[in-house]
Amino acid sequence: MSYAELQRQVAKINDVLNALSVLTWDSRTQMPLGGADTRGQQLATLTDLARRLILGSELRQALEGAEHEVSSQAPDSIPARTVAQVREAVEVSSRIPAELVSDIAALKPTAQAAWGEARAANDFPRFQPYLEQMLDLSRQLAEAIGYSEHPYDALLLQYEPGMTARSLSALLSELKTATLPLVRAIAQKEPPRCDFLNRDYPEDAQREFALGLAKKFGYDLSRGRLDISLHPFEISFTRQDVRITTRYRRDYLPTGLFGVLHETGHALYEQGVSPELTRSALTTDFLGLYAVGGASFGTHESQSRLWENLVGRSWVFWQVQFPALRATFPEQLGGVDAETFYRAVNRVSPSLIRVEADELTYNLHILLRVELEMALLEGRLAVRDLPNAWNAKVKEYLGLEVPSDTLGVLQDIHWSTGYFGSFPTYTIGNIMSAQFFTAARERVRGLEDALAQDDYAPLLKWLQDNIYQHGRRFSPQELLKHTTGKPLTTGPYLSYLREKYGMLYGLGELA
Numbered sequence: 001m002s003y004a005e006l007q008r009q010v011a012k013i014n015d016v017l018n019a020l021s022v023l024t025w026d027s028r029t030q031m032p033l034g035g036a037d038t039r040g041q042q043l044a045t046l047t048d049l050a051r052r053l054i055l056g057s058e059l060r061q062a063l064e065g066a067e068h069e070v071s072s073q074a075p076d077s078i079p080a081r082t083v084a085q086v087r088e089a090v091e092v093s094s095r096i097p098a099e100l101v102s103d104i105a106a107l108k109p110t111a112q113a114a115w116g117e118a119r120a121a122n123d124f125p126r127f128q129p130y131l132e133q134m135l136d137l138s139r140q141l142a143e144a145i146g147y148s149e150h151p152y153d154a155l156l157l158q159y160e161p162g163m164t165a166r167s168l169s170a171l172l173s174e175l176k177t178a179t180l181p182l183v184r185a186i187a188q189k190e191p192p193r194c195d196f197l198n199r200d201y202p203e204d205a206q207r208e209f210a211l212g213l214a215k216k217f218g219y220d221l222s223r224g225r226l227d228i229s230l231h232p233f234e235i236s237f238t239r240q241d242v243r244i245t246t247r248y249r250r251d252y253l254p255t256g257l258f259g260v261l262h263e264t265g266h267a268l269y270e271q272g273v274s275p276e277l278t279r280s281a282l283t284t285d286f287l288g289l290y291a292v293g294g295a296s297f298g299t300h301e302s303q304s305r306l307w308e309n310l311v312g313r314s315w316v317f318w319q320v321q322f323p324a325l326r327a328t329f330p331e332q333l334g335g336v337d338a339e340t341f342y343r344a345v346n347r348v349s350p351s352l353i354r355v356e357a358d359e360l361t362y363n364l365h366i367l368l369r370v371e372l373e374m375a376l377l378e379g380r381l382a383v384r385d386l387p388n389a390w391n392a393k394v395k396e397y398l399g400l401e402v403p404s405d406t407l408g409v410l411q412d413i414h415w416s417t418g419y420f421g422s423f424p425t426y427t428i429g430n431i432m433s434a435q436f437f438t439a440a441r442e443r444v445r446g447l448e449d450a451l452a453q454d455d456y457a458p459l460l461k462w463l464q465d466n467i468y469q470h471g472r473r474f475s476p477q478e479l480l481k482h483t484t485g486k487p488l489t490t491g492p493y494l495s496y497l498r499e500k501y502g503m504l505y506g507l508g509e510l511a
């Protein structure tokens with residue numbers, strides 16, 4: 001009986017978190033500016049309510065009974081995982097003082113506003129005191145959560161459970177060692193022709209074409225929809241309602257097109273969670289106070305990148321899709337063939353802005369952020385010295401001079417919202433995406449033929465069976481072990497990068 005009661009309690013928490021997500025989706029797609037203040041209060045009230053439910057005596061009582069009731073079940077069964085995750089959530093959440101939670105929540109909107117103003121005015125000192133406060137609160141949060149080696153471990157726990165500063169640094173340094181020579185070798189080569197990407201592409205036609213691809217991948221529009229927002233995102237209110245957004249640039253086709261493919265990957269994950277897990281602990285991130293089916297931020301990102309890059313930027317894919325794309329944009333793509341298009345959308349060119357970076361240099365943007373975050377947390381770097389440290393790393397890794405903080409240290413919103421420790425999940429997602437995709441290629445018979453015939457069902461089915469359906473039942477490490485037999489490892493990703501970019505740029509000796 002207690003287990004059933006626990007599930008009822010958790011379902012209520014999940015409902016509150018889904019309601020929060022609906023309000024968030026609305027604020028980013030529909031809400032008029034005037035709604036911002038009261039919406040902020042509504043979000044704060046629901047967040048507080050969710051936290052009270054998690055720390056309340058009703059949940060605790062149900063949990064104790066449920067632990068007893070399911071104690072004979074296999075440790076990785078759904079009931080055993082449910083009680084284990086609720087137990088961990090209650091324990092970690094109760095270590096974080098309510099005052100700290102409300103201090104962080106209160107600082108977020110003002111720090112974010114200061115960041116926005118500083119970015120617009122290229123005025124880092126305007127943002128500096130807020131960033132100092134946010135860093136201080138993040139340090140306090142790390143201390144409250146607890147860690148054995150590095151404060152970064154505690155912050156990573158919120159986004160990528162199981163990952164530590166030590167294991168992350170090892171992965172990133174392997175990636176750096178392998179990527180830098182590739183980027184430098186490519187810099188010596190003739191860049192591909194890209195002019196046609198900047199022609200005039202009407203938004204309606206972009207939307208129709210991109211949504212057509214999303215449907216082919218398996219995005220179910222009876223449980224989804226596509227809207228426009230300034231920053232593209234995916235958000236779900238149970239597997240039955242999984243929404244994506246994108247942003248179109250009339251003068252640059254890849255932004256909208258690959259944005260949709262990326263968010264579709266996230267959406268396929270959420271739509272593929274087993275119905276049995278709806279409104280359960282295994283579709284609830286208790287620490288992040290977010291109703292989500294994906295196992296971690298990195299695991300989620302592995303799916304957006306798998307569909308966007310490993311499928312959507314592949315040569316096989318554009319051989320199949322290009323005729324339809326050119327039929328949609330006959331004037332814009334007149335005189336362009338599939339191979340020219342494929343080369344253009346895979347152009348490698350070091351740039352200042354992370355979100356505009358190509359697949360290869362993207363990880364260098366993450367690497368420099370992670371190194372700076374760790375230095376800030378350890379106190380090796382002071383916030384006032386951050387712009388110089390940033391610029392030095394951009395010079396070292398990307399070979400570029402940073403002309404202004406707007407195009408440098410102020411470009412991302414993450415630090416103003418206190419998301420220290422979230423950047424690495426993008427690169428973890430890249431590494432994981434290749435590991436999963438390589439496993440699918442080895443294990444799904446006829447996968448290559450299916451992809452060449454515009455048939456994505458076998459790939460989607462393998463991903464659903466092995467990853468999506470489980471929701472948060474297994475940790476990222478368990479999912480990797482089950483599907484690939486290995487822990488997170490850079491091997492498949494580095495092979496993929498070397499092979500693809502070796503071919504694209506004729507780097508025989510490196511490929």
Ligand code: ZN
Nearest residue numbers: 262266301304
């Ligand atoms: Zn993403």
